[in-house]
Amino acid sequence: MTNERRVLVHPDKQALGASVAARFITKIIDVLDEQERADIAISGGSVSSLVLAAIGQSPARESVDWSKVHVWWVDERWVPSDDADRNTTGTQTDFFDHVDIPAANIHPMPASDGPLDIEAAATQYERELQEAAPEGAVAPRFDITLLGVGPDGHTASLFPEFPQLTVTDRAVVSVDDSPKPPPQRLTVTFPVVNASQRVWVILSGAEKASVLGLALAGASVDDVPVGGVQGRKRTVFFVDQDAARDVPENLIASTY
Numbered sequence: 001m002t003n004e005r006r007v008l009v010h011p012d013k014q015a016l017g018a019s020v021a022a023r024f025i026t027k028i029i030d031v032l033d034e035q036e037r038a039d040i041a042i043s044g045g046s047v048s049s050l051v052l053a054a055i056g057q058s059p060a061r062e063s064v065d066w067s068k069v070h071v072w073w074v075d076e077r078w079v080p081s082d083d084a085d086r087n088t089t090g091t092q093t094d095f096f097d098h099v100d101i102p103a104a105n106i107h108p109m110p111a112s113d114g115p116l117d118i119e120a121a122a123t124q125y126e127r128e129l130q131e132a133a134p135e136g137a138v139a140p141r142f143d144i145t146l147l148g149v150g151p152d153g154h155t156a157s158l159f160p161e162f163p164q165l166t167v168t169d170r171a172v173v174s175v176d177d178s179p180k181p182p183p184q185r186l187t188v189t190f191p192v193v194n195a196s197q198r199v200w201v202i203l204s205g206a207e208k209a210s211v212l213g214l215a216l217a218g219a220s221v222d223d224v225p226v227g228g229v230q231g232r233k234r235t236v237f238f239v240d241q242d243a244a245r246d247v248p249e250n251l252i253a254s255t256y
């Protein structure tokens with residue numbers, strides 16, 4: 001099977017969430033058949049509210065040995081730990097309240113009310129990623145990385161025309177002037193995203209159709225950052241039909 005980008009289209013966002021949840025659970029079970037531990041990287045926003053919430057409600061989640069699953073974030077807003085804007089906040093109620101992942105396996109990015117300033121926080125998370133990385137790597141080769149995409153084409157907190165897009169010598173960097181509030185954030189860089197075994201990109205809604213079409217048509221990463229993601233083994237765009245409006249027919253691997 002090639003590593004060509006695949007687009008899987010679903011009738012609506014509920015079906016999209018349920019489909020990704022089912023595939024996620026199945027894939028994690030398969031991964032844990034082959035290895036002692038699975039490392040996943042997640043986003044906030046619709047990845048949490050749509051996909052992780054569907055996993056959290058799926059009876060099949062009971063088939064996963066969550067004690068062997070480690071969860072990392074691809075980005076985080078630089079706000080206090082109890083702030084509703086934290087990506088971790090939503091994911092706690094969507095996901096962690098419904099699966100038995102040991103607290104030691106949950107690796108949140110630092111918050112602004114902790115002891116570190118934003119640059120030290122970026123360095124701290126780099127250190128944590130490296131401690132979990134294979135020899136010579138700067139981060140785990142995430143078994144699945146779940147990415148959302150903003151209507152501007154941003155993914156994680158990698159925004160169009162921002163300097164973080166071209167960083168290759170850092171695993172985690174700060175963002176100080178995000179066009180999407182809140183302004184300060186932490187984000188992994190493309191080398192970390194693209195070291196993932198599988199990158200699954202989740203898009204729902206017509207407001208994302210244009211950037212998806214541009215990304216798949218080869219728009220520059222500077223203009224459409226999500227166009228720069230590539231898993232080592234798989235890169236799959238899971239979309240609903242509204243988001244699929246501008247996807248070239250030849251790129252659609254399956255429709256519902």
Ligand SMILES: O=C1O[C@H](COP(=O)(O)O)[C@@H](O)[C@H](O)[C@H]1O
Nearest residue numbers: 043044045046047148149150156
């Ligand atoms: O601000 C952010 O936005 C992106 C996209 O969110 P979505 O709700 O449109 O999917 C999200 O992936 C990222 O984690 C978050 O910090």
